[in-house]
Structure formats: C-alpha cells, structure tokens
Amino acid sequence: MFHGLSAFPLTPVKNEEIDEQSFERLILRLTEAGVDSLGVLGSTGNYMYLSQAERVRVVELAVALSGDTPVMAGIGAMRARDVLANAELAQGAGADALLLAPVSYQPLTEDEVFALFKAVSQHVSVPVCVYDNPRTTQFQFTPTLYQKIAELPHITSIKIPGVDGDLHHVKRHVGSLQEKLPENFPLGVSGDALAANGLLAGCSIWYSVIGGLFPQAALGITRAALSGNVEEAQRLSQRLQPLWDLFAVNGGSLRVIAAAAEILDLVETPCLPQPLLSLDGPGRAALARLIEELDLQ
C-alpha cells in the first residue's frame, strides 16, 4: 500500500462532535476518484484534537467505506501509553497501517523518539509509517535516526517533509536518504507544494493533503510523476502555485483546506474543532475564486 497517492481527508466536526455524514462523503469522494490509499487521522484529520473514542470511530467509518482501498491511521499522542493504546484500537478497527509522529509538549530527544518507535514496533502487527513533521512536533529527525528506526520490525515507510530546491537537488537529498535505508524502502513525500519533485526524485508515495479533498488534481500529479513525465508533473504542480501560496501564508494547509471544504459545502461551516479557525475574510474569498479558476476537484 506504500505506493501512489495516499489521500489525507479532514475529520470535519459539527457542533464540536465528529460530523460523520460529511466525513463519509469525503471518504466516498476519494475512493470513487481511485486514490491508492487513505490516510485518516493525519494532521489534516486533526488526530491530536480527538478523543480516543472519536479516533476509533473515524477508523471504523473509513474502513467500512473504503472497500479495497487500504486505510492508514494516525496513532500519535503525547504519552507512549496512549500511543500503544491508539495502535491497538486502530488495528482492532481494521486499519491496514499506522502513522506515528513523535508528538510532544516537551520537545523530545533522539533517545526518547527511538524508544517510542521501538516500543510501538514490538506492539503492533501491521506496518507503521514514521511521520516526520518538524513543524508540529518540534522534532528534527536525522538520517541516522531514520536508519535506526527503519531497522525495527514493522517500520515500513517514512513520511518525509517536502524538500525545497530544483529536481537535481531533491534527487540528491532523496538518494542520500535511500542509501541509508533498506533496499526499496518506500519513502513518502509530504508538503504538497513540493510533492511533484519528491515523487520525481524517487519517493514512491505522496502523503497528500490536497489528495484528501481534490483527488483528481492530486492523482494527475501523482500519475505523471510516477510514470517519469517530469514536464507534465511539474506543470500540473505549478498550475496550483496560487494554492501553495495560500498554504504558505496561512501557517500550513489545514485552515485553507478546511475553508475549501466549507466553500464547496462538503462539510458544515465551521468544520474545524476550536480553537482552530478556518480561513476567513479576503483569504477565503481568494480561495473561492481559485477553486473555480483552477477547476479544483
């Protein structure tokens, strides 16, 4: 399942409860579009804002609707005890793989992060993807730590942050990571704006935010990149530059994608759990125009 487009849907709320109807609508939109896998309870799925019971429910709903499309579920939590419980519950609810970021309040040390992944690797029966997201975790992985963790049982992919720079530079970076990892270890790229080059540089999967709302747009980039069509993949990605710009000025993709789902009436307004607020004012108006101009779907 660690190949192609992994689509990360929102977990919309309505009056601060999970909006199951809207969530199901989002999942069906993705499976109908033919995404390669689903990534529920990722950062876009607001896993850190949900209770244990809410997380289980999200996995259950996704698994029930996903048909043949594999489902990966985020299990990150502040406390190792809760990470292990989340892993068990997600597996029990039918998740095909787990996604784990070294979430922190007190930023973690390398020893702490390794011990956490080791404990999880001894506890699970499905594949685990390492989630490297320094912006939300305040933790910087080193290539050496990637290597140590990738040697643990059940650790099957790493979701790396987007790599900036031209394709030559990105290839060098991805190549240097691959040298440290087991052969054919599937690296996955995140950071949608940089995903095309990430795939062209040798990542085999795109853990994608826009894939969770605009699967056609993301599939276009993914298919072009994975078939080696550099020009077409980069053209399709550059076409979305105004969207990448909105992500950049709004502290990441979440508030923008939530506003887009609201604008398209795919979810209720507001769909984010408080205190998070989706885009409003001129930014929201610009986004509405963009969705139309770029025919995002």
Add this chain to the structure above:
Amino acid sequence: MFHGLSAFPLTPVKNEEIDEQSFERLILRLTEAGVDSLGVLGSTGNYMYLSQAERVRVVELAVALSGDTPVMAGIGAMRARDVLANAELAQGAGADALLLAPVSYQPLTEDEVFALFKAVSQHVSVPVCVYDNPRTTQFQFTPTLYQKIAELPHITSIKIPGVDGDLHHVKRHVGSLQEKLPENFPLGVSGDALAANGLLAGCSIWYSVIGGLFPQAALGITRAALSGNVEEAQRLSQRLQPLWDLFAVNGGSLRVIAAAAEILDLVETPCLPQPLLSLDGPGRAALARLIEELDLQ
C-alpha cells in the same frame, strides 16, 4: 495569591500511573517550607501527559494537603472543548486559580488564542493566569495581545518567559509590559535562571520549577528580590549557575528536576511518563554532585 513564590511540583508516575504517595510527599515539602502558592499541573507537573481523570486527582490531592496555601492548576489542552472541561473540573476540585497556555499541535494564530481566552474567561469563576511558554506552545504573544487578554474578566496574571540581559534591560522590558496592562496587574516570571532579575525588575511572583523541589533555595531568592536586595538576590541566583547550565543543555528544566527528585529518593525511578526520560549518564552524576555541593533543599 499572585505574589511571592509559586512552587511548581512534578506529578511523579510509577508504572505509568500517578504516584500519589510521592506527589503528597512533594506537596508537604512545599507547604512546610512556606511557599506562597502551589502551581500543580504546570509544565513541570506534566499536565499535557495526563488524562482528565488524572488531572482531577492531582488537584484533589493538592487541595487536600495544601492547607492555607492557595493552589493554581493548569487546564491547557489541544481542544477548546477540553480546556473548558478542565477548567470546570479543576474548579470543582477546589483549585483557587487556573493556568492556561495556548497549547497546540497546529501552532495557533493570534485570533485563535484570543478567542480561546475569551471563551475561558466567560466560563470560569476563579482567576486565570495566562501562561506564555513559546518553547512548548510554539506561540509568541505580543504585548498588544497581552493587553487585549488582560482586559477580559477573570484574567488576573501573566506568566511571562524569563527576560535575558542585565537588570537595566529587564526593568525596561517589564516596565514596557506593565504600561500596557491594568495598574498593579501581577506579572509573574518563569525561566528559573532569569527569575531573580525578573522579580527585581517588578514582577510580583515567580512561577518556579526549582521552587517545586528545592523550596528553600527558591524562597531565599524570592525574599531577597522582593525586599529589593539586588545584590543578595543575584548572588543567590548566580550560586545556582551550574544548575541553570544543566537546564540549558538538557532542553529545559523538566528532565533535570525529575532526575533530582529521583536522586533524592523523593520519587520512584523513573518518575516521568514515557516517552520522557529523565537525565542519565554523566549529566545525572554531575547533578548528584551539584545537589550535594550546593546543599540544595
């Protein structure tokens, strides 16, 4: 209660459950030493690692043992819904005041933080202290936001990060904040290494990590500073420079203070919830020597 030394104890665990016996020992150590208030469920109290039920229990235990010493309790959570629930539960358990940091997974915007404090201020009946800790929250307060939040009902103090520099500089910084705030609004300093100058510069309270384990050392600095004895307060603080250095190289005070409590057999080893690990190896040995050499108590 927003005056003098506010001591922030650890919440020790034992086999990943709250170690009630050790926690009670820590609380009694503080009340017997005569600290001016207790700050339970602060960063040192590992609030973000505890379940709602565990948090209630901590407040109950502290209130039951604190006698006349007022108790402030941390209520921060990722989700506004949980912050409000924590506020209600802490009040119900007898907390005299609440402490709230704008905790995040997705770093918050200024609008989101203001809305959160506004909601809490409308929900509570006891004083609320704003907790400004950019290292753990990834949020930078501005003086203007301090001002807006301080005007809300029930907002009664701000716990500011330590201000580096000489006393003249710290006085200018604290003075410029005070100009923006209501008259006699109690600013509290944190960042133990910089606390002496913070108090000398006009902060009225020290929200103190070492105060939670070494109350005598912290009371000495507090009493000297608040009686205007610049030389003595700075001398007592400089004496602890090797401890401040250990904090600096270990990603903050928590892992060092936890190791100190373990070394002194005031708690079980390990006393931190996983994945957090207290100091080990040469750092732990150096700390053990320091405790003895400085006669910390």
